[in-house]
Amino acid sequence: MAPHTEQLTRPAAVRLRGLTRSFDGRSVLDGVDLDIPAGQFVALLGHSGSGKSTLLRAVAGLDHEVTGGGELTAPERVSVVFQDSRLLPWRRVLDNVLLGLDGRDADRKGREALAEVGLKGRERAWPNELSGGEAQRAALARSLVREPELLLADEPFGALDALTRIKMHALLRVLWEAHRPSVLLVTHDVDEAIVLADRVLVLDHGRIGLDLTVERPHPRSYRDPLLGEYRERLLAALGVTSDVA
Amino acid sequence: MTISTSTSTSTSTNTSTSTSTQTSTGTDTAVNAAPTVAAVGAVEAVAAVEPVGAGDGSRVRRRRRRGLAPGRPWPASRLAGPLLLIALWAAASAAGRLDTGAIPAPWTVLKTGVHLWTDGTLTTDVLTSLERAGYGFAIGLVAGVTLALASGLTRTGEALIDGTVQLNRAIPTLGLIPLFILWLGIGETFKIAIIAIVVYIPIYLNTHAALSGIDHRFVELAEVQGLSKARFIRQIVIPGALPGFFVGLRLGVTGSWLGLVVLEQINATSGLGYMMFQAQNYGQSDVILVGLLIYGVFGLISDSAVRLIERRVLSWRRTLSS
Numbered sequence: 001m002a003p004h005t006e007q008l009t010r011p012a013a014v015r016l017r018g019l020t021r022s023f024d025g026r027s028v029l030d031g032v033d034l035d036i037p038a039g040q041f042v043a044l045l046g047h048s049g050s051g052k053s054t055l056l057r058a059v060a061g062l063d064h065e066v067t068g069g070g071e072l073t074a075p076e077r078v079s080v081v082f083q084d085s086r087l088l089p090w091r092r093v094l095d096n097v098l099l100g101l102d103g104r105d106a107d108r109k110g111r112e113a114l115a116e117v118g119l120k121g122r123e124r125a126w127p128n129e130l131s132g133g134e135a136q137r138a139a140l141a142r143s144l145v146r147e148p149e150l151l152l153a154d155e156p157f158g159a160l161d162a163l164t165r166i167k168m169h170a171l172l173r174v175l176w177e178a179h180r181p182s183v184l185l186v187t188h189d190v191d192e193a194i195v196l197a198d199r200v201l202v203l204d205h206g207r208i209g210l211d212l213t214v215e216r217p218h219p220r221s222y223r224d225p226l227l228g229e230y231r232e233r234l235l236a237a238l239g240v241t242s243d244v245a
Numbered sequence: 246m247t248i249s250t251s252t253s254t255s256t257s258t259n260t261s262t263s264t265s266t267q268t269s270t271g272t273d274t275a276v277n278a279a280p281t282v283a284a285v286g287a288v289e290a291v292a293a294v295e296p297v298g299a300g301d302g303s304r305v306r307r308r309r310r311r312g313l314a315p316g317r318p319w320p321a322s323r324l325a326g327p328l329l330l331i332a333l334w335a336a337a338s339a340a341g342r343l344d345t346g347a348i349p350a351p352w353t354v355l356k357t358g359v360h361l362w363t364d365g366t367l368t369t370d371v372l373t374s375l376e377r378a379g380y381g382f383a384i385g386l387v388a389g390v391t392l393a394l395a396s397g398l399t400r401t402g403e404a405l406i407d408g409t410v411q412l413n414r415a416i417p418t419l420g421l422i423p424l425f426i427l428w429l430g431i432g433e434t435f436k437i438a439i440i441a442i443v444v445y446i447p448i449y450l451n452t453h454a455a456l457s458g459i460d461h462r463f464v465e466l467a468e469v470q471g472l473s474k475a476r477f478i479r480q481i482v483i484p485g486a487l488p489g490f491f492v493g494l495r496l497g498v499t500g501s502w503l504g505l506v507v508l509e510q511i512n513a514t515s516g517l518g519y520m521m522f523q524a525q526n527y528g529q530s531d532v533i534l535v536g537l538l539i540y541g542v543f544g545l546i547s548d549s550a551v552r553l554i555e556r557r558v559l560s561w562r563r564t565l566s567s
């Protein structure tokens with residue numbers, strides 16, 4: 001991981017050494033080594049079933065019942081965005097954002113977070129009155145209001161339509177620039193990964209198979225021809241050739 | 246458990262009846278619209294294509310699709326059926342088609358009701374019955390909720406309580422009457438105890454099922470958001486279990502009236518059922534009908550009250566009936 005020496009002067013937000021996880025004796029993560037410096041935006045690609053969610057859940061500390069070992073360091077304040085918005089249907093949007101938050105100005109922070117994701121005025125709406133994209137934005141607000149040092153997202157836009165997804169990409173990048181948490185974004189969409197992330201990882205056979213730094217300025221365009229080279233390399237690492245037929 | 250089973254069937258029949266009447270209006274339109282809609286989910290495409298091929302513009306106008314939900318409820322629609330029944334009854338009586346000894350006219354029943362009310366006997370009987378049902382229901386409600394919370398939220402509680410309640414459920418509650426009379430005497434206590442059992446079982450079962458069936462995704466969310474155990478229960482488990490609780494509550498309310506009727510008809514020395522039992526001995530079918538009507542009104546009012554509370558508390562739910 002030579003390209004990152006200059007960033008390693010900052011404390012690593014996430015540090016994994018020899019992380020293993022297995023289900024019923026079948027190894028899914030087979031010694032993952034990974035450092036994510038504070039404030040870096042990382043995307044994680046991999047085949048379906050390659051263990052992306054398993055890795056993310058391990059970092060989130062959500063895998064109490066999974067066997068495995070290794071060394072894992074993660075920050076104190078971690079937020080997770082799931083593929084579904086996971087809003088509690090019986091709490092209004094603002095109360096969902098404030099779930100688990102304490103303090104006198106929690107309410108103000110919650111309103112600000114909702115305004116940031118463009119949901120100002122929808123504070124008192126019920127979750128099932130929101131569209132899919134709005135619900136996912138509310139979920140983003142809920143994860144940001146806690147000022148996370150690390151934001152974990154498991155295919156957060158997987159259930160959205162293509163147009164909404166592009167808007168959400170821009171929003172996520174803007175939010176990241178404003179708050180600068182470290183991000184680990186799990187996705188199966190190569191374009192999403194190279195447009196959003198500064199560094200793209202490919203999980204392969206239980207290890208990080210490819211670790212690619214994307215050096216293009218933001219905001220990036222999907223049509224940027226220079227991104228094509230990254231796309232080729234990632235698709236090759238995923239065992240896919242880009243030309244159809 | 247015979248009791249709560251039969252109640253549950255009767256409630257579900259009510260709902261399905263009202264739904265089916267309203268869907269039938271929807272079906273008409275669906276039949277009309279059928280030729281215009283080529284394939285399910287292709288409404289947009291149909292609208293775009295049709296004006297081109299259509300000669301007379303009248304048939305192609307795209308209808309707004311009728312939803313599958315039964316549609317907006319009519320105001321006070323619940324009363325329509327009962328009112329129609331009463332009208333038929335009145336008409337048949339007026340036409341002299343009914344044997345007045347078996348089925349007296351509505352106005353005779355009304356007159357008897359007013360008479361019984363003014364001379365005070367009815368008031369006493371009604372109050373006695375209400376008191377029994379009320380106490381039994383209150384005890385059953387508290388017991389059902391407490392036991393459900395204890396067994397739904399703790400493993401010890403589940404080990405001790407759930408199996409016991411399932412056992413209790415397997416014994417038909419009315420079969421307990423002779424034993425309870427031996428234990429508690431033929432006074433009020435045994436009646437209240439039986440009603441309480443009839444009420445607590447459906448409340449326990451539904452609340453417990455809802456508590457233990459909490460969506461795993463919400464558990465995960467609570468962990469991610471760093472909720473304490475107490476907050477998790479207060480903000481996620483309990484609100485999530487409320488819909489189940491209300492199902493149990495409605496079964497419990499109906500159950501309390503059913504238990505009451507049975508107890509008062511078999512082992513009564515006072516109350517509405519006793520009044521009807523006496524009337525049977527003297528062949529006063531009008532008095533029996535007065536009693537039945539009052540039971541019916543009680544049932545209707547209490548069920549509506551629970552529905553009203555349910556709608557308030559669960560206002561976040563957009564269901565078919567809203």
Ligand SMILES: Nc1ncnc2c1ncn2[C@@H]1O[C@H](COP(=O)(O)OP(=O)(O)OP(=O)(O)O)[C@@H](O)[C@H]1O
Nearest residue numbers: 023024028046047048049050051052053054055188
């Ligand atoms: N709770 C579990 N019990 C048993 N096996 C599991 C469990 N969770 C995951 N697995 C297995 O571990 C492997 C990796 O799963 P994981 O969900 O991490 O894949 P993924 O990379 O996120 O895939 P996808 O892109 O489809 O979401 C899969 O083969 C899966 O079947």
Ligand SMILES: [Mg+2]
Nearest residue numbers: 052053054154
């Ligand atoms: Mg996954």
